[in-house]
Amino acid sequence: MSLGYNTLVVLAGCALLGLACGTVGAFALLRGRALMADAVGHAALPGVVLAAMIVATLGGNPRALPPLLAGALVAGVLGVLAVQALTRGGRIREDAAIAIVLSSFYALGVALLSHVQTMPQAAQAGLGKFILGQAAAMRAEDALWAGGIAAFCVLICLLLFQRLRAACFDPDYARVMGLSVARTDLALLGLIVIVAVAGLQAVGLVLVVALLILPAATARLLTHRLPVLLLVSALLGALAGALGAAASAFEPEWPTGAAVVLAGAIFFTLALLLAPERGLLPEAWRRAHRRIAATESHFLRAAWEAQEAAGAGPGTAGDRWTPIAALAAARGWTEAYASRLALWLALRGLVARADREIHLTPRGAAAARRAVRAHRAVELHLLGLGATDIAGADRLADLVEHGLPADMATRLLAEPSSLPASPHALGSGAFSSQADTLGDSENATTQNSNAFSSQADTLGGSENATRQNFSVRPLRGREADRD
Amino acid sequence: MTVTDFLRLDLPALLAAILACGSCGLLGSFLLLRRDSLLGDALSHAVLPGIIAGFAITGARAGLPMLLGALAAALLAVFLIGLVRRVARLESGAATGAVFTSFFALGLMLMEATGARSVDLDLDCVLFGQLESVVWLEAQGFGSLLDPVALAALPRQLFLLAAVAVVLAGLVALLWRPLHLLCFDPDYAAAIGLPARGLELALNLMVAAAAVAAFEAVGSILVVAMLVCPAAAIRLLTDSYRAQVLGGAALGAALGALGYALAGPLPAAFGQSFSLNAAGVIGTLGGVTVAGAMLLRQLRNASPKPAIISG
Numbered sequence: 161m162s163l164g165y166n167t168l169v170v171l172a173g174c175a176l177l178g179l180a181c182g183t184v185g186a187f188a189l190l191r192g193r194a195l196m197a198d199a200v201g202h203a204a205l206p207g208v209v210l211a212a213m214i215v216a217t218l219g220g221n222p223r224a225l226p227p228l229l230a231g232a233l234v235a236g237v238l239g240v241l242a243v244q245a246l247t248r249g250g251r252i253r254e255d256a257a258i259a260i261v262l263s264s265f266y267a268l269g270v271a272l273l274s275h276v277q278t279m280p281q282a283a284q285a286g287l288g289k290f291i292l293g294q295a296a297a298m299r300a301e302d303a304l305w306a307g308g309i310a311a312f313c314v315l316i317c318l319l320l321f322q323r324l325r326a327a328c329f330d331p332d333y334a335r336v337m338g339l340s341v342a343r344t345d346l347a348l349l350g351l352i353v354i355v356a357v358a359g360l361q362a363v364g365l366v367l368v369v370a371l372l373i374l375p376a377a378t379a380r381l382l383t384h385r386l387p388v389l390l391l392v393s394a395l396l397g398a399l400a401g402a403l404g405a406a407a408s409a410f411e412p413e414w415p416t417g418a419a420v421v422l423a424g425a426i427f428f429t430l431a432l433l434l435a436p437e438r439g440l441l442p443e444a445w446r447r448a449h450r451r452i453a454a455t456e457s458h459f460l461r462a463a464w465e466a467q468e469a470a471g472a473g474p475g476t477a478g479d480r481w482t483p484i485a486a487l488a489a490a491r492g493w494t495e496a497y498a499s500r501l502a503l504w505l506a507l508r509g510l511v512a513r514a515d516r517e518i519h520l521t522p523r524g525a526a527a528a529r530r531a532v533r534a535h536r537a538v539e540l541h542l543l544g545l546g547a548t549d550i551a552g553a554d555r556l557a558d559l560v561e562h563g564l565p566a567d568m569a570t571r572l573l574a575e576p577s578s579l580p581a582s583p584h585a586l587g588s589g590a591f592s593s594q595a596d597t598l599g600d601s602e603n604a605t606t607q608n609s610n611a612f613s614s615q616a617d618t619l620g621g622s623e624n625a626t627r628q629n630f631s632v633r634p635l636r637g638r639e640a641d642r643d
Numbered sequence: 644m645t646v647t648d649f650l651r652l653d654l655p656a657l658l659a660a661i662l663a664c665g666s667c668g669l670l671g672s673f674l675l676l677r678r679d680s681l682l683g684d685a686l687s688h689a690v691l692p693g694i695i696a697g698f699a700i701t702g703a704r705a706g707l708p709m710l711l712g713a714l715a716a717a718l719l720a721v722f723l724i725g726l727v728r729r730v731a732r733l734e735s736g737a738a739t740g741a742v743f744t745s746f747f748a749l750g751l752m753l754m755e756a757t758g759a760r761s762v763d764l765d766l767d768c769v770l771f772g773q774l775e776s777v778v779w780l781e782a783q784g785f786g787s788l789l790d791p792v793a794l795a796a797l798p799r800q801l802f803l804l805a806a807v808a809v810v811l812a813g814l815v816a817l818l819w820r821p822l823h824l825l826c827f828d829p830d831y832a833a834a835i836g837l838p839a840r841g842l843e844l845a846l847n848l849m850v851a852a853a854a855v856a857a858f859e860a861v862g863s864i865l866v867v868a869m870l871v872c873p874a875a876a877i878r879l880l881t882d883s884y885r886a887q888v889l890g891g892a893a894l895g896a897a898l899g900a901l902g903y904a905l906a907g908p909l910p911a912a913f914g915q916s917f918s919l920n921a922a923g924v925i926g927t928l929g930g931v932t933v934a935g936a937m938l939l940r941q942l943r944n945a946s947p948k949p950a951i952i953s954g
Contacts, residue, residue, distance in 0.1 A: 195681070195736045202864075246937070252875055255736055256680035260875055260933050263684075263868035267926020270771045270864070271906070274920035291770060292751065366688075366770070370744030373737055381731050411755075418751035425745035432730055440730060 167409045170295045173303030174362045174405035174420065175398040178371060180310035181359055182397020183317050184351045185372030186379060186390050190328035191348060194376070195258050198369035199243055200236040200356040202262035205269025205365055207235025208290050213276055225302060225361070228290075232357045239265055240349055266365075293364030293417030295405045302361065309358040313351055314394070320347060325386055362401065364417035371397060374424035381428075381435040400424040454562045459501050460510065460528035461535060462487045463520055469586040481517040490586075529579060530569075534561040536580050537569040543583055550584045650782035653908055655798050656774040660899035660925060662804040663857035664869045666811050668895020670850050671874030672888045676826035681736055682721075682847065683870030685743035687854040687863040689720035691750030691769065694858065699757040710803070710855050717851030720746055721844075772862025772922030774903065777801065800860045807856040811849055815888070818842065823884050865922040869895050872929030876936035894932070902928045 188194045211231025216222040239261050246257035273287060289297055298306075317324065326334035327344040334341050352372070359368045379392035404420025433441050466482045488498035502518050505511045510524030520528055538557035547553045573580060667683075674680050693716025697708040720742055728738040767773065781796040788794070815822065824832035825842050833839045854866045861869075873894035877887050902925030907918035 189733070189737055192734050192736070195740050198684075198740060246875075246933070249879075249937070249940070251879055251940075253678055253680075255678065256675055256871055256875055259680045259684050259867060259871040260930060263864055264872060264926055264930020264933070266864050267868055267923045267929070269923070270862075271919045271923030271927055274771075274918075274923060278918075367744050367748055369740050370748070373740045373744070377727075377731050377733055377737065377741055380733075413755050415751050415755075418748040421744055421748035422752060425741075425748065428741060428745075432727065438730060438732075 167406075169300050169303045170298045170405050170409060171402050173298050173306040174295050174401035174416070176303070176306045176310040176401075177355075177359050177362050178375070178397035178399070178401025178420070179394050180306075180313040180355045180397075181368075181371040181401075182375040182379075182394040183314050183390060184348075184355045185376040185397065186393040187317065187324045187328060187348055188352055188372055189376040189380070191324075191345070193345075193348060193352065194373045195255070195369065196240065196243070196349065196352050197356040197372045199239050199258045199262045199265075200353050201360065201365040201368040202269075203239025203242075203265035204232035204236045204357055204360060205266050205290065206272055207231035207233070207238075207269075208360075209269050209272040209276055209287060210235075212287055213272070213279070216279065225305075229357055229360070232290075232360060233353065235265065236353045236357050240353060289364070290360050291364050291366060292415040293360070293362050293367070293420070295362045295408060295416040296412060298361065306358060306362070309354060313355055316347070316351060317390070320344065324348065329386075362405070362416060363420050364415065367417040367421045370421040370424060371400070374421070374428045375400060378424070378428045378431045381431040381438050396424070396427055400427065450562070455501065456505060456508075456510075457527070457531040457562065458491060458558070459487065459498070459505060460520070460524060461531040462490045463511065463518060464525070464528040464532050465582065465586045466490065467520075468582070481514065481519045483517050485516070487518070531561070533573070533579055534564055534569045536582060537561075537572040538564070539583055540574075540580060541572045554584060647782060647784055650784070650788075651779050652775075653903075654782075655777045655779045655801055656921065657900060657903050659777045659798075659801055659804055659860040660774055660903040660921065661896045662801075662808045662899075663853075663861045663865070664873075664899030664902075664925065665892050665896035666804070666808045666853045667857060667866055667869035668873040668898075669811060669815060669888065669892035670846070670853055671870040671872075671895070672877070672891040673822055673826055673846055674850065674870060675874040675878055676887070677829075677846075680871045680875075681739050683850055683854070684867045685720060685724065685739045686717050686847070686851050687858070687866040687870070688743045688750075689746040690714075690716050690851060690855050690858065691863070692716050692746055692753055693719075694855065695750055695753040695757060699753070710852070713855040713858075714848060714851050716746065717847065717854070718844075721847050769858065769863055771920055772860065772865050774860060774921040775907075777860055800856075804856045804860065807852050811853060814845070814849060818845070822846070827884075861925070862922045865926050868926035868929040869898070872926075872933050873898060876929075876932045879933070879936040879940045898928050898932065899925055902926075 185194060185197075188197065208228050208231050211227045212222045214231075215224065215227050220227070242261045242265075243254065243257045246252050246260060247254050252260070276287070288294075323334070323339050323344045324347075326337065326339055327341045327348070331341045334344070355372070356368050359371055363371050375393045375396035376389075378396055379389045382392055383389050400420050400423040403423040404416055404418075407419040407423070408414045408416040431439065433439055436442055463482055466486055467480070470480070484498050484502055485495050487493075488495045491498070493501075499516070502511060502513055505524065506513045506518075510521060510527060512519045512521055535557050538561050539553050542553040542556060543550070671680075671683065674683055690713035693712035693714070694709045695712075696716070697710070697712025700712070701708040724735070724738050724742045727733060727741055728735055731738070731741075733741070777798045777800055779793075779797050781793040821832070821837050821842055824835075824837060825839060825846075829839055832842075850870070853870075854863070857866045857869075874887070874891040877890040877894060881887055881890065903921045905919075905928070906921035906924040910918065
């Protein structure tokens with residue numbers, strides 16, 4: 161099928177309807193009213209069928225669109241009123257009311273439809289397209305209608321922009337400013353009814369709600385700013401409408417509504433996965449990056465402190481190679497894990513490796529010094545605040561030192577230019593029971609509970625408090641992953 | 644109308660309506676009390692791709708693969724709704740709407756792509772419900788009710804519906820008190836160590852099973868209607884948990900029977916010739932019932948209450 165005049169008309173019509181739905185949907189979503197479109201869409205069916213019956217009885221053409229849409233509009237408004245009546249008592253919440261209205265109105269429509277099919281005037285012809293949408297049946301004047309409706313909705317949204325924004329984000333402020341939220345809500349409901357009814361022939365009543373929700377939800381993943389959100393939502397709605405219409409133009413068997421909604425769903429899925437700030441993959445990437453960076457700095461610090469414990473500093477005459485096994489013991493890692501880390505850091509050019517031993521490169525030594533400095537700055541700061549538990553301070557510093565701004569260590573340290581000495585002994589024997597660190601905490605939760613019980617035993621200030629009392633809850637593990 | 648006609652045409656459809664509406668009415672109360680009524684809407688739409696996939700993989704219109712596929716789709720939908728809520732920071736209604744419409748659209752597309760529509764699965768069944776197609780052609784008279792051979796030829800949907808109804812009733816009886824707690828005080832339920840998440844999952848699976856079993860016979864929309872209307876009507880009239888759950892089931896079953904009778908057999912019995920889609924009539928009755936319950940409640944509230952003497 162070539163891109164003939166008819167196809168272009170259908171494409172334009174669906175795109176314009178998508179534009180209107182996207183614009184109104186953004187406000188509907190922000191105001192928590194998006195599902196009203198579901199009630200309106202389903203409630204329209206009996207209106208459409210009754211209108212067709214009346215037109216057919218009067219001898220008119222039951223396929224003419226305006227009477228059918230008028231019927232849909234009346235029924236849709238009745239549906240909205242029914243939802244509001246049901247929720248008035250407070251006994252039935254809005255979601256239940258929407259479910260009641262959409263199912264019983266639709267059921268009435270189905271019953272009426274089965275009656276119309278027995279009528280002689282073939283009044284049922286073309287009614288099926290309202291259920292799943294059939295954009296191919298659109299004619300030029302339908303597309304014009306769609307364009308007019310889209311322009312109307314966009315215009316109203318722009319005119320009421322301030323009121324709608326106030327109602328969506330800060331109803332109390334709106335009230336203080338003398339803007340009637342109830343009236344704004346009424347206008348929004350009116351817009352929802354209009355776009356839902358207008359979208360019926362393109363998307364169908366079962367799925368029209370998706371055209372309001374999906375573009376707006378996608379836009380919300382991509383931006384925080386309302387004007388941008390509106391623009392993105394409107395454009396995505398238009399794109400989904402056009403793509404769906406194109407798909408069903410090339411494959412006439414495909415229901416247009418399903419194609420439009422799938423296009424919108426694909427956009428939404430992509431945004432869900434890839435949105436820079438909120439998307440799942442960037443989030444996972446950031447989390448992995450943080451974890452790797454923390455582990456790296458722990459490794460480098462351990463390498464530095466191993467040198468210090470041996471009485472030599474990197475770059476000094478006594479600079480020597482450190483066995484990986486010693487680092488693993490100091491951090492409580494398995495040796496295999498420490499070897500993998502060494503390989504990774506060697507690839508990054510921060511350490512040199514030879515025969516199960518490592519050596520900090522100049523770049524690695526600089527990074528290690530920064531890590532040691534940050535760690536000790538936090539540790540000393542905590543001790544300076546009156547912490548008596550050196551092991552706990554060490555552990556807490558392990559947790560917080562990674563997110564510090566660049567100049568924080570300088571501001572915390574009394575002697576900014578020098579590297580302070582560690583307040584505790586270094587090496588694997590320093591805290592023999594401190595096996596777990598930020599880097600690998602598979603068993604953090606169990607260790608933590610042990611730490612708490614041992615803390616309870618030693619709270620009285622017994623001698624071995626420093627050795628056992630790791631009262632700092634690890635921020636990683638299950639608790640932190642939930643955020 | 645002869646006995647044989649009744650047995651062949653009306654009895655299976657009537658039983659299917661009663662079983663489907665009764666099962667949905669039973670579960671509806673839990674959804675309503677948990678403020679999760681839209682979940683019925685969502686699951687009854689979201690099972691479509693699972694049903695089609697089950698059909699496409701096995702290539703047969705068998706009950707079990709379709710049921711399993713539908714349960715898998717329902718689980719996936721519930722998981723995705725939670726994920727979308729969290730990641731996109733949507734309120735639960737919008738997240739539900741985004742997920743179930745996508746699933747339904749996918750199901751419609753799969754229906755075309757796998758050719759399921761032309762072969763075996765009728766889209767009209769899904770959208771409108773076709774109780775009238777549940778027939779028992781082997782019935783010869785009341786004797787057939789005791790004849791194993793004839794009984795074995797009862798429509799397949801009926802067996803599935805009956806099995807699901809029995810299982811659901813058993814589960815509800817078994818989980819009576821935990822579900823009670825879960826509905827009214829989920830925090831307390833979690834505090835005393837009830838596996839709240841497991842219970843929620845079980846409830847979701849039960850709703851999905853009811854939706855699937857009822858899908859072909861009565862259509863997805865009637866599932867939605869019966870999951871919410873009887874429960875809402877009873878909710879307007881009682882505060883008792885027992886009355887709510889059992890009354891919901893009874894009202895659902897009664898609506899199913901009454902609606903089916905009003906749709907065709909009753910007018911026919913009085914010599915009228917018209918007949919309506921039974922699922923449509925049942926669903927409409929559901930809405931009318933809620934409206935009636937609303938009126939009843941207002942009348943009751945308007946009349947002066949007798950003084951409560953507590954002793």
